[in-house]
Amino acid sequence: MASEQYRADVAVIGSGIVGLAFAREAARRGRSVVVFDRTPVPQGASVRNFGMVWPIGQPPGEQYARALRSRAQWLDLRAAGAVWAAECGSVHAAYESDEDAILREFATAAPGLGVACEYVEGAGAARRFPALNPRGLLGALHSPTELVVNPPAALAALPKFLAEKHGITFRTGVAVARVEMPRVLTATGESWTVTRAFVCSGTDFETLFPAEFAATGTRRCKLQMMKTAPQPNGWTLGPHVAGGLTLCHYKSFEVCATLPRLKARVAEQYPEYVKYGIHVMAAQNDRGEVVIGDSHEYDADISPFDKPEIDDLILTYLGRMVPLPDPRVAARWHGIYAKHPTKPFVTCEPQPGCVIGVAPGSTGMTMSFGLARDWWEAHE
Numbered sequence: 001m002a003s004e005q006y007r008a009d010v011a012v013i014g015s016g017i018v019g020l021a022f023a024r025e026a027a028r029r030g031r032s033v034v035v036f037d038r039t040p041v042p043q044g045a046s047v048r049n050f051g052m053v054w055p056i057g058q059p060p061g062e063q064y065a066r067a068l069r070s071r072a073q074w075l076d077l078r079a080a081g082a083v084w085a086a087e088c089g090s091v092h093a094a095y096e097s098d099e100d101a102i103l104r105e106f107a108t109a110a111p112g113l114g115v116a117c118e119y120v121e122g123a124g125a126a127r128r129f130p131a132l133n134p135r136g137l138l139g140a141l142h143s144p145t146e147l148v149v150n151p152p153a154a155l156a157a158l159p160k161f162l163a164e165k166h167g168i169t170f171r172t173g174v175a176v177a178r179v180e181m182p183r184v185l186t187a188t189g190e191s192w193t194v195t196r197a198f199v200c201s202g203t204d205f206e207t208l209f210p211a212e213f214a215a216t217g218t219r220r221c222k223l224q225m226m227k228t229a230p231q232p233n234g235w236t237l238g239p240h241v242a243g244g245l246t247l248c249h250y251k252s253f254e255v256c257a258t259l260p261r262l263k264a265r266v267a268e269q270y271p272e273y274v275k276y277g278i279h280v281m282a283a284q285n286d287r288g289e290v291v292i293g294d295s296h297e298y299d300a301d302i303s304p305f306d307k308p309e310i311d312d313l314i315l316t317y318l319g320r321m322v323p324l325p326d327p328r329v330a331a332r333w334h335g336i337y338a339k340h341p342t343k344p345f346v347t348c349e350p351q352p353g354c355v356i357g358v359a360p361g362s363t364g365m366t367m368s369f370g371l372a373r374d375w376w377e378a379h380e
Ligand SMILES: Cc1cc2nc3c(=O)[nH]c(=O)nc-3n(C[C@H](O)[C@H](O)[C@H](O)COP(=O)(O)OP(=O)(O)OC[C@H]3O[C@@H](n4cnc5c(N)ncnc54)[C@H](O)[C@@H]3O)c2cc1C
Pocket: 013, 014, 015, 016, 017, 018, 019, 036, 037, 038, 039, 042, 043, 044, 045, 046, 047, 048, 049, 050, 051, 052, 053, 054, 174, 175, 176, 177, 200, 201, 202, 203, 204, 207, 208, 223, 224, 225, 293, 294, 334, 335, 336, 337, 358, 359, 360, 361, 362, 363, 364, 365, 366, 367
């Protein structure tokens, strides 16, 4: 195949949220940037998620601070007219005493941890967060820092904005077949000479640098999701909603001495939820649709076919926390993300100037802008 020759300072492989964040940061620093994606429109994890920017789930300290820096960039993009984003905040609702104990403990420790949140007792929580089921509501942890974005809309709008505002070139529907620094070679015969290349290929571990990917120990995780139609009569969810299962899921709550008691009860009371890695969250987008999830199945357990029983378990649990005016499911899908067992993000440099940046796990929407800026600040 005849090769066409091009030049840019920086190539980014993958136009998911990680790739867009690295591309934007490079362009902000004056680099000419080309972004490749093998699909004409985004299909990866970045369009399949809740759209939650979720600092409250990050471990207090550096990760939480990075999430807040990332959040600030989403708000900058909103101010520039690039995306819709709402400062909805979040509530974790407690319907059991062990859940309530964790919320109280976390809220008490929060000022010392630098985390912005407050505990609201049952009746007050029911008044303040009317979407929550007031029956049996013992208390809620409110955090003001969470945002909601609409992932398919944001991932469609951001490339247009980055092309117009920052002059980034997008080569969509073009797969990168090889990186041989300083060249990036596409399956369509383009050869780009660059000084840096970022491989932000999500769950594709096989096309580029398979041996290096295997060495990182990165895994794949499948999540089942649903959404309702727009809720009737302008009903609003308000803050993102999460419950007891989520307290067991996110690392932020591991600082709580009361967590093991909840985990033990969940293991006994909800073995099916534990088996499928289910925790239950809900977000409402700008169309009024309520996005609901999710489950976690890894590697060999990942089937192309979804499990209706997982959706049923999720909806049953959500029904106790949020009685939706119209709970009918309008769409079902699954997404797969890359995740490292211990690291919040994986970077490595398989060739000089070529950086693999993957596997933010469940935090890509929350962390990517902060990750990219921190990476560039450390390597400029
Ligand atoms: C169901 C679900 C819910 C989630 N909810 C949230 C949430 O609410 N908040 C949050 O913070 N995070 C959430 N996440 C996590 C978040 O979505 C991911 O961390 C993030 O989207 C990963 O982004 P990425 O850019 O690495 O991958 P992707 O979005 O998968 O993008 C990778 C891109 O690389 C392209 N590509 C791969 N190989 C090549 C190649 N050789 N040449 C050209 N292109 C290539 C692919 O086509 C793809 O577009 C969720 C994830 C899922 C699946």
